[in-house]
Amino acid sequence: MSLEPDLLADRRRLRRRLGLWRGLAILSVFGAIALLATLRGQDSIPGGAHVLRLPVSGFIAEDRRVLQALDRAASDSSVRALIVAINSPGGTMAGGEALHAALARVAERKPVVAVMGATAASAGYMVALPAHRVIARESTVTGSIGVLMQSFEVSELMERAGIRPQVLTTGPLKDQPSPFRPLTEEGRAALQRVIGDLHGQFVAMVAAGRRMDPARAQEVADGRVFTGRQAIEAGLVDAIGGEREARAWLAAEREVPESLPLRDIQTRGVAERLVSSAAEGLMKSLFSEWLGVDAPRAVWQPSR
Structure with missing residues (x-):
């Protein structure tokens, strides 16, 4: 009489084990597929005529895979046009410059619409400049044409705590800026020359990209932000709208049919993008923008 309950219990245990192994097998298959997609970079451009879209979001830094994907797109005959979808407050000057140059290479061979x-401010605006057409929402925050270098100085606080840093340098400007002592007049002047040179590069990009008189470009490059409507009046944007208007302009002005499929450039896997976005947002916000000494940046920072 006891055999049947024992047999049923064994069968249940066996089913649970089989279910566990089946689940692990399914997860392994999906994991292998995801790994293969990640290793391949997901940056291949599908065949067949299409319009390519490059999403530019978050903090802009130099990304070799994006630059390579854009260079491939420039020479790919199946790519009829490129839409650059921007939602970014800016990034490093070098990152914005690299992406600007790559987009300019695409624009030499194919229609590009930004x-x-x-938000498309600072370096986020810089990457729109190579486009043949720049479109914004009425409420878009854009502009913020300028360069930012930040540091912090806690020498007074350290003195109160009885902490005296010992710093050895090879020259009087090597530790400028430094958290351990105030900027010297010589150090401030040297850093201001660097910022001025970088700002001049940015202004030149604006003048060339918007076909604007350099003096006028200098006027709007004082760091202020504009709404989309204000940016049209300032000559920084061409029209109000979104991707629908971009496709309509491409069809009317560049004979790129609206019926062509729209495909995103993907250079990273889903998991990698999620983890990278979360980590980058935290680290950049906490260390680069609040606490640390960073490279010169073209980034919009609302007053705190």
Whole structure:
């Protein structure tokens, strides 16, 4: 009489084990597929005529895979046009410059339209400049043409705590800026020359990209932000709208049919993008913008 319950219990245990192994097998298959997609970079451009879209979001830094994907797109005959979808407050000057140059290479061979989302400021505006058409929402925050270098100085606080740093340098400007002592007049002047040179590069990009008189470009390059409507009046944006208007302009002006499929450039796997976005947002916000000494940046920072 006891055999049947024992047999049923054994069968249940066996089913649970089989279910566990089946689940692990399914997860392994999906994991292998995801790994293969990641290793391949997901940066291949599908065949067949299409319009390519490059999402530019978050903090802009130099990304070799994006630059390579854009260079491939420039020579790919199946890519009829490129839409740059921007939602970014900016990034490093070097990152914005690299992406600007790559987009300019694409624009030499194919139509490029920049579509601004909620924010396209500073380096986020810089990457729109190579486009043949720049479109923004009425409420888009854009502009903020300028360069920022930040540091902090806690020498007074350290003195109160009885802490005296010992710093050895090879020259009087090597530790400028430094958290351990105030900027010297010589150090401030040297850093201001660097910022001035970088700002001049940015202004030149604006003048060339918007076909604007350099003096006028200098006027709007004082760091202020504009709404989309204000940016049209300032000559920084061409039209109000979104991707629908971008496709309509491409069809009317560049004979790129609206019926062509729109495909995103993907250079990273889903998991990698999620982890990278979360980590980058935290680290950049906490260390680069609040606490640390960073490279010169073209980034919009609202007053705190």
